[in-house]
Amino acid sequence: MEFYIATTLVFLAVDIMACLALNLQFGVSGILNFGFILFQAVGAYTVGVLTLGPDTGNGGFQHYVAGIHLPFVVALLIAGLIGALLAVPVGWIGVRRLRNDLQAVVLLVISIIGTTVAVNQEGLVNGSVGLSLIPHPFSDFIHLSTVNYDLFYAALALAFCGATYFFFYRMQRAPLWRTLRAIRDNEVAAEALGRDVAQLRMIAMVVGGAVAAISGGVLVGYIGIWAPSTWLYPETIVYLGAIIIGGAGTNRGAALGALLLPVIFIQGTQFLPEIGRPGLIDALDWVATGLLIIAFVWLWPRGILPEKPKRFPRLSTPGGLPIDELAGPTYGGSPDRPRVDVLMPGNGGRPVATPASDEWINRERVAQALLSVHDLHCEFGGVRAVDGVSCDVRAGWITGLIGPNGAGKSTLIKAICGELKPLSGTVVFDGRNITNWAPHRVARLGVIRTFQISSEFSRLSVLENLLVGAVEIGGESLVGSLFGRRAWGSAEAAAVERARQLLAEFRMAEMESAIGAELSGGQRRLVEIMRALMSEPRFLVMDEPLAGVHKTMIGTIIGHLQRLRDAGLTILMVEHELATVDELCDSVVVMAQGAVIATGTMAEVRREQRVLDAYLIG
Ligand code: ADP
Ligand code: MG
Numbered sequence: 001m002e003f004y005i006a007t008t009l010v011f012l013a014v015d016i017m018a019c020l021a022l023n024l025q026f027g028v029s030g031i032l033n034f035g036f037i038l039f040q041a042v043g044a045y046t047v048g049v050l051t052l053g054p055d056t057g058n059g060g061f062q063h064y065v066a067g068i069h070l071p072f073v074v075a076l077l078i079a080g081l082i083g084a085l086l087a088v089p090v091g092w093i094g095v096r097r098l099r100n101d102l103q104a105v106v107l108l109v110i111s112i113i114g115t116t117v118a119v120n121q122e123g124l125v126n127g128s129v130g131l132s133l134i135p136h137p138f139s140d141f142i143h144l145s146t147v148n149y150d151l152f153y154a155a156l157a158l159a160f161c162g163a164t165y166f167f168f169y170r171m172q173r174a175p176l177w178r179t180l181r182a183i184r185d186n187e188v189a190a191e192a193l194g195r196d197v198a199q200l201r202m203i204a205m206v207v208g209g210a211v212a213a214i215s216g217g218v219l220v221g222y223i224g225i226w227a228p229s230t231w232l233y234p235e236t237i238v239y240l241g242a243i244i245i246g247g248a249g250t251n252r253g254a255a256l257g258a259l260l261l262p263v264i265f266i267q268g269t270q271f272l273p274e275i276g277r278p279g280l281i282d283a284l285d286w287v288a289t290g291l292l293i294i295a296f297v298w299l300w301p302r303g304i305l306p307e308k309p310k311r312f313p314r315l316s317t318p319g320g321l322p323i324d325e326l327a328g329p330t331y332g333g334s335p336d337r338p339r340v341d342v343l344m345p346g347n348g349g350r351p352v353a354t355p356a357s358d359e360w361i362n363r364e365r366v367a368q369a370l371l372s373v374h375d376l377h378c379e380f381g382g383v384r385a386v387d388g389v390s391c392d393v394r395a396g397w398i399t400g401l402i403g404p405n406g407a408g409k410s411t412l413i414k415a416i417c418g419e420l421k422p423l424s425g426t427v428v429f430d431g432r433n434i435t436n437w438a439p440h441r442v443a444r445l446g447v448i449r450t451f452q453i454s455s456e457f458s459r460l461s462v463l464e465n466l467l468v469g470a471v472e473i474g475g476e477s478l479v480g481s482l483f484g485r486r487a488w489g490s491a492e493a494a495a496v497e498r499a500r501q502l503l504a505e506f507r508m509a510e511m512e513s514a515i516g517a518e519l520s521g522g523q524r525r526l527v528e529i530m531r532a533l534m535s536e537p538r539f540l541v542m543d544e545p546l547a548g549v550h551k552t553m554i555g556t557i558i559g560h561l562q563r564l565r566d567a568g569l570t571i572l573m574v575e576h577e578l579a580t581v582d583e584l585c586d587s588v589v590v591m592a593q594g595a596v597i598a599t600g601t602m603a604e605v606r607r608e609q610r611v612l613d614a615y616l617i618g
Helices: 002-028 036-051 072-094 100-119 146-173 175-185 187-192 197-223 233-246 251-271 280-299 359-368 409-417 439-444 462-469 478-483 485-505 521-534 551-566 578-584 602-606 609-617
Strands: 369-380 383-394 398-402 424-429 447-450 539-543 570-574 587-592 595-600
Touching: 002 036, 002 146, 002 175, 002 197, 002 233, 002 251, 036 072, 036 100, 036 197, 036 233, 072 100, 072 197, 100 233, 146 175, 146 197, 146 251, 146 478, 175 187, 175 197, 175 462, 175 478, 187 197, 187 439, 233 251, 233 280, 251 280, 369 409, 369 570, 383 409, 383 570, 383 587, 383 595, 398 409, 398 551, 398 578, 409 439, 409 447, 409 539, 409 570, 439 447, 447 521, 462 485, 462 521, 478 485, 485 521, 521 539, 521 551, 551 570, 551 578, 578 602, 587 602, 587 609, 595 602, 595 609, 602 609
Parallel strands: 398 570, 398 587, 447 539, 539 570
Antiparallel strands: 369 383, 369 424, 587 595
């Protein structure tokens, strides 16, 4: 009976540790780490060979490296270190440059390769036989009866588990956790807000790898044997299933899942009396586990304890924000903007056939352009989406980017912001050549974009969405998040305050706790605009920000943009409604078929036959 209890508790502790680690990778960061079990196995193996004596002992019946009889805790720390180190190449190969679905495949393959290599060689891990007679930790100087030792070890394992839980609890409270969730929900948007996605994912891989290895070490200290065949990839699926059932994304959910699936459902059945032929219960277990996971994914995909957005205490009543504080440091506004006062042809005006006067932009481009694009080419598998575009965006102006569908406007924006590598050409921002820069680096210069397709973080609340927009507020590093509120509390409180002021301005104050997925199309647009403003950008690049926004709100947004512009913010925006462009934009760049066909004020480009033709054809 005591043995039963002790064994169950040790497995509970180990499984909770493992689920917390995998939850950080899968539930929080969205990395489908099908190679997870490899890290646990490596940790267990490391503790095994480091605590064993030389392999010449015991008659030399097993072969392994090391064998230096290290104290258990030292071996455990080394195991954690090796788990962390192993996560670097695995993360690099499996996560860094791959789409999420391909990550899963690569990580699964890595896990299988690891097992196969281990099984088929001797010397390192003693082949498929593995290790046995791994000493019980502390048994050199703690002399207990077997039963009492088991209970002692269970308490020890639970202590490790508690420490691990505390570690993850601190992480969950810190801004890093929110950033990782944002990456999970929308990697491209997180990158466009200045987050180094590859590096942040690597944090999840390394921390998860270290904790997984430690959990394996704790287990092997109890069971005393290690064989590669007991750490196969299906074990990862049990852990993944546990997290899905408990509730992915939170420590509570992961811990509950660990209790329910691996411990009660799988370990528990081992104590059932044997029925049918040997191994039948195990086989049925697998079937039942699989069915349970499928049932949850279908019926209860967010798990028993679903992730809830973090709530923030209210420090003051919401009020308006002086709008000039929303713009970051810029070159200052341009008082000599051309006035736009002529109606569009479609609105009754007649095109006047005067020669193009795009001379002004050439004259002033060197002195006044915040952004200069020169001879840019972008291709999608032979389709020239952007074909030799040169244009300038003047500091302190709102520049409209217009043109028929498929003209290459979105592609140009992607190339400017680093999401797309151009074939050739240069992008110069504020005197710096930013061609081929990664999106997060461009964003950190203050170039913030919004997307044509709404890109809210769907499982983050509106307020959390906005907080991701805030430039890094500390606590987004591992160390910072473990330091606790002292490291990031005041910066986060300030960001919350600012977010609430923006929400009040955009009349969404009551929505602050709604999650992204619950919002209407128009609200998503607003969230995206507010999120962009959170970072105090210098240059705002917006791809059809008004599409789908309610008419009454469009006026508000236009007013905002104008005030931001007057405060010195430079804006480049794609907009289809020419009346809006008329009202808002100081100059326009007209594109058609991948090329710029006109630049100037709305009044000027309107007179150009090419523009009229493009719009009639488009
Ligand atoms: P716009 O934003 O002006 O409507 P886009 O920049 O989205 O135009 O597209 C320009 C051209 O590039 C179109 O012909 C479009 O079909 C093509 N294109 C855009 N994105 C892709 C893509 N991911 N793969 C292939 N072709 C694309
Ligand atoms: Mg587009």
